[in-house]
Amino acid sequence: MSEFNKLKPIETAHQFINKYFPNCQGAVMAGSVVRGEETYTSDLDIVVFDKSINSSYRESFIDFGWAIEIFVHNLTSYKFFFNLDYKVAKPAMQRMIFEGIILKDEGIIVSIKKEAKEILEKGPERWTEETIKTKRYFITDALDDFIGCKNRAEEIFIANTLAELIHEFVLRTNGRWIGSSKWIIRALKQYDEKFTEEFVESFDDYYKNGEKSKVVHLSEMVLEPYGGRLFQGFSSGKK
Structure with a gap:
């Protein structure tokens, strides 16, 4: 048919x-x-x-x-x-x-x-302060890798990881559902269309032009209300 x-x-x-x-x-x-x-x-x-x-x-x-x-x-x-x-x-x-x-x-x-x-x-279960701290660390770690990386092939996949982490962080800290694949953008739009435009523009600029600055700014902007980047003093599983 x-x-x-x-x-x-x-x-x-x-x-x-x-x-x-x-x-x-x-x-x-x-x-x-x-x-x-x-x-x-x-x-x-x-x-x-x-x-x-x-x-x-x-x-x-x-x-x-x-x-x-x-x-x-x-x-x-x-x-x-x-x-x-x-x-x-x-x-x-x-x-x-x-x-x-x-x-x-x-x-x-x-x-x-x-x-x-x-x-x-x-809505989903709210993140604890400990979970937020852990996610801050993961974003910081990926962001440092992204900034320092000189290998274009590796950079692309670090950027992919950052996009996933940022979308998750923004939505979960605001008590919203997350997505995967095309639902990343749909879930972000349901929360904040203006932020979604900035999110897409930042990563689009990197993928098209290799320009990292907008992604770096976006990452830091998302982390700032929760204390910014986190490396020094982070610990997980220590007894």
């Missing part, structure tokens, strides 16, 4: 559930197509709840002209992933279910959506 005549996402999702999971208790379609952010490479993300399965699994299909990725749970196994995502502050499962369009519901989806919404609104 070509790009021009394949079924619409919602129609495809309904047909998929009817074909593969006709006896499931509930299903939602999530992902970029639901948010109106799809590209020509986007797939369909479908979360399925089926009480007959023993354990959760993930599977990918090509059907109805679409790439389709499914996340299958019984009526309790999803809670494990809710808890896992909460601990790492990346609520992927919660977002999928909360944002998802209901495809089928035998009286379970509304309550699961409510659970997801409550977790999303609560």
Whole structure:
């Protein structure tokens, strides 16, 4: 089926559930197509709840002209992933279910959506002062490596590490969820669009021109309210 005549996402999702999971208790379609952010490479993300399965699994299909990725749970196994995502502050499962369009519901989806919404609104567990201190040290260490490095290949990957650490530090110290890959930028934008512009500009300038100064300034600006760089006196695990 070509790009021009394949079924619409919602129609495809309904047909998929009817074909593969006709006896499931509930299903939602999530992902970029639901948010109106799809590209020509986007797939369909479908979360399925089926009480007959023993354990959760993930599977990918090509059907109805679409790439389709499914996340299958019984009526309790999803809670494990809710808890896992909460601990790492990346609520992927919660977002999928909360944002998802209901495809089928035998009286379970509304309550699961409510659970997801409550977790999303609560936000991640707050960092302790000790955790903040440790993260300051990690950023300082990466920043010193970045400033002193003369090897372009190594610099690129130190910059990648700094970007991850800075995004995490800004969001977690402000009680916000973090992301990975494209969700780094999405999570930052949800918090502060102006900061996100500065974040992107700083790293873009480095990657394009090899100019480190904006990344260095950004790193120090983020650390400053919490005491700045940290090396001297830092200790971890000492008894």
